[in-house]
Amino acid sequence: MKWNRLRGAELNFNPFDNLLCILLGISFTVWFTLLLVFIIVPAIFGVSFGIRQLYMKTLLKIFEWATHRIERGAKDNNHLLYKPYSNGDGSNRDLDHASEFEMSDIFYFCRQGVESIMDDEVTKRFSAEELESWNLLTRSNYNFQHISLRLTVLWGLGVVIRYGFLLPLRVTLAFTGVGLLVVLTSIIGFLPNGRMKNFLSEQVHLMCYRICVRALTAIITYHDSENKPKNGGICVANHTSPIDVIILASDGCYAMVGQIHGGLMGVIQKSMVKACPHIWFERSEVKDRHLVAKRLSDHVEDKTKLPILIFPEGTCINNTSVMMFKKGSFEIGSTVYPVAIKYDPRFGDAFWNSSQFGMVNYLLRMMSSWAIVCSVWYLPPMTREEGEDAVQFANRVKAAIARQGGLVDLLWDGGLKRGKVKDTFKEEQQKLYSKMLTNLGSLR
Amino acid sequence: MGSTNSTLSKIPNVEELVQETGFTPAHIVRLYDRFEALDKEKTGHLRPQDFGAINRLAINPIGDRIIGAFFSPGQETVDFHSFVRILAHFRPADKKRPKDPSMPEPVNSRTSKLKFAFQLYDQDKDGKISRAELLQVLRSMLEMQVTEEQLESIADRTIQEADLDTDDAISFEEFRKVPPGGALRLTYQHGALTQIRFIIVKNYVRFDNGKQAMKGNRYLKFTLPC
Numbered sequence: 207m208k209w210n211r212l213r214g215a216e217l218n219f220n221p222f223d224n225l226l227c228i229l230l231g232i233s234f235t236v237w238f239t240l241l242l243v244f245i246i247v248p249a250i251f252g253v254s255f256g257i258r259q260l261y262m263k264t265l266l267k268i269f270e271w272a273t274h275r276i277e278r279g280a281k282d283n284n285h286l287l288y289k290p291y292s293n294g295d296g297s298n299r300d301l302d303h304a305s306e307f308e309m310s311d312i313f314y315f316c317r318q319g320v321e322s323i324m325d326d327e328v329t330k331r332f333s334a335e336e337l338e339s340w341n342l343l344t345r346s347n348y349n350f351q352h353i354s355l356r357l358t359v360l361w362g363l364g365v366v367i368r369y370g371f372l373l374p375l376r377v378t379l380a381f382t383g384v385g386l387l388v389v390l391t392s393i394i395g396f397l398p399n400g401r402m403k404n405f406l407s408e409q410v411h412l413m414c415y416r417i418c419v420r421a422l423t424a425i426i427t428y429h430d431s432e433n434k435p436k437n438g439g440i441c442v443a444n445h446t447s448p449i450d451v452i453i454l455a456s457d458g459c460y461a462m463v464g465q466i467h468g469g470l471m472g473v474i475q476k477s478m479v480k481a482c483p484h485i486w487f488e489r490s491e492v493k494d495r496h497l498v499a500k501r502l503s504d505h506v507e508d509k510t511k512l513p514i515l516i517f518p519e520g521t522c523i524n525n526t527s528v529m530m531f532k533k534g535s536f537e538i539g540s541t542v543y544p545v546a547i548k549y550d551p552r553f554g555d556a557f558w559n560s561s562q563f564g565m566v567n568y569l570l571r572m573m574s575s576w577a578i579v580c581s582v583w584y585l586p587p588m589t590r591e592e593g594e595d596a597v598q599f600a601n602r603v604k605a606a607i608a609r610q611g612g613l614v615d616l617l618w619d620g621g622l623k624r625g626k627v628k629d630t631f632k633e634e635q636q637k638l639y640s641k642m643l644t645n646l647g648s649l650r
Numbered sequence: 651m652g653s654t655n656s657t658l659s660k661i662p663n664v665e666e667l668v669q670e671t672g673f674t675p676a677h678i679v680r681l682y683d684r685f686e687a688l689d690k691e692k693t694g695h696l697r698p699q700d701f702g703a704i705n706r707l708a709i710n711p712i713g714d715r716i717i718g719a720f721f722s723p724g725q726e727t728v729d730f731h732s733f734v735r736i737l738a739h740f741r742p743a744d745k746k747r748p749k750d751p752s753m754p755e756p757v758n759s760r761t762s763k764l765k766f767a768f769q770l771y772d773q774d775k776d777g778k779i780s781r782a783e784l785l786q787v788l789r790s791m792l793e794m795q796v797t798e799e800q801l802e803s804i805a806d807r808t809i810q811e812a813d814l815d816t817d818d819a820i821s822f823e824e825f826r827k828v829p830p831g832g833a834l835r836l837t838y839q840h841g842a843l844t845q846i847r848f849i850i851v852k853n854y855v856r857f858d859n860g861k862q863a864m865k866g867n868r869y870l871k872f873t874l875p876c
Contacts, residue, residue, distance in 0.1 A: 311791070312712065313767060315716075315791065316712065316716060318706065319706075319707050319710045319712065320740055321706075322705075322706035322707045322710070323684075323704060323707060324681075324684065324737070325684065
């Protein structure tokens with residue numbers, strides 16, 4: 207009797223157990239196959255199905271609808287909306303001359319001063335760009351309060367999709383990509399130096415970076431690929447986030463420059479350098495500018511080595527402007543290939559505010575955004591001209607990048623994120639004002 | 651940066667601030683975000699160094715004076731309320747307001763604005779701009795570019811023209827009259843605090859990289875992005 211009942215109990219559970227296992231097994235296999243077919247294989251060969259473009263278009267339509275609803279809701283409730291970039295940049299310099307000093311000349315400087323207290327061009331660059339429309343991420347939400355149930359539901363759905371579906375997918379891909387990079391480059395490191403090794407290492411690097419690109423759902427448009435950097439040159443680009451490296455390196459092979467880190471980054475760096483020569487510096491070597499310059503120029507002179515990738519701003523800027531380029535990389539005297547990178551902030555803000563969040567937090571935010579959409583322009587190569595010193599050359603390159611990317615060309619130093627202004631700038635202002643008065647006879 | 655409501659609840663005495671200054675709650679939120687951005691150490695107060703971190707202000711020849719205007723004499727910190735009160739001077743004046751001598755002067759009236767500018771000159775707050783104070787301002791605006799004699803001659807001429815009661819100093823009443831017809835007009839765009847425009851009549855300086863400037867329209871419009 208007892209035995210029968212036990213058998214009955216067993217029979218009750220077994221089919222379910224089996225069924226559950228089978229279902230799990232099947233779904234896992236299906237999912238993985240889909241992943242492989244749609245994402246990893248195209249990454250290996252560098253082709254694309256166009257899924258991401260479709261995704262982007264759909265998202266844009268949804269965002270437009272969402273913003274429209276919010277504006278309508280705000281108008282109904284008589285809320286004032288804050289619009290970040292309305293017409294007019296404060297430095298309206300359309301002034302007519304004064305023939306002489308007047309007491310109220312102080313108003314001009316006063317105006318400038320208060321204007322900069324309210325909002326100044328430089329600190330604006332070090333915080334994330336403010337959007338005109340809302341992209342269903344609360345992190346870019348300044349104005350928008352609860353307007354309607356439909357909108358909240360849509361937002362909730364967005365959260366579920368992003369965290370429940372997109373995030374695990376991306377994390378898997380990221381691990382796959384990084385893992386493959388480390389393993390394959392270490393294997394290639396065992397090969398003897400020669401053309402085969404270089405070819406293989408290029409392929410491996412490209413493949414792994416492409417997988418990483420898909421891990422971030424980055425939709426990149428490359429323009430003017432005929433100007434891509436060649437061996438023996440230096441590639442300079444504006445810097446917004448560590449992702450810039452992945453974006454550029456998935457379209458061409460570069461030798462990276464940087465400091466050796468510990469932990470996971472260090473492992474990746476060490477294995478990468480086995481396959482092809484990158485330039486990694488110890489912490490102590492970074493301060494020695496001559497050593498740095500020497501290593502860079504040695505690398506550049508060897509025409510078999512890959513072009514160097516450098517970010518001369520020295521720090522992450524929020525992608526609305528280009529700040530002062532440090533002259534070090536422009537002193538070396540080889541061809542410079544400028545590259546402009548512009549992110550579309552509507553889908554996810556790629557800017558890394560290193561004082562606000564650390565690397566892990568940043569990656570989490572990246573992977574839970576909708577997508578990272580950006581455009582890359584390869585500009586024609588530039589060389590230093592006769593009679594031009596490194597600083598002027600750097601400014602020329604910077605202007606070209608800013609113009610192409612539609613960014614504001616600022617002469618401020620990226621180091622101002624943490625430091626202070628030089629007195630020479632104040633003297634410039636005074637010089638201009640006095641020239642005014644001298645020119646027009648007040649000071650005779 | 652969160653939604654407006656959550657920020658509003660963080661600011662104490664918002665109603666009072668709205669009444670006193672005439673800013674709308676949305677504007678106050680915007681100013682609060684700016685205040686927090688300047689207050690890097692999150693103390694809830696701003697010190698002169700926090701203003702000094704603004705680069706365009708640091709290169710402004712009278713930057714120190716503008717910063718000084720935010721701090722009452724003897725105080726070393728400014729809290730959010732005082733910050734907003736000072737900035738309220740730059741709101742547009744309400745032209746339709748009837749001139750009621752019994753009501754206190756609103757913070758953004760023409761008189762208050764002129765008083766603000768007067769205080770930039772009058773650092774020792776004795777109610778008069780002395781020759782020495784005028785020279786100081788001239789020196790900050792021109793520094794190395796002119797000689798001491800030139801500075802003194804400008805100062806002399808200005809005082810001669812403005813000083814009506816011949817006490818060799820410029821009082822507030824005399825200061826008011828100095829730019830005849832001069833006005834500081836600030837206007838809003840509709841809706842949000844998108845811009846504050848200054849319109850100064852008569853006085854302007856052309857900064858055109860030193861090139862020769864044209865004489866023309868006397869109106870000067872500035873826009874202050876917000």
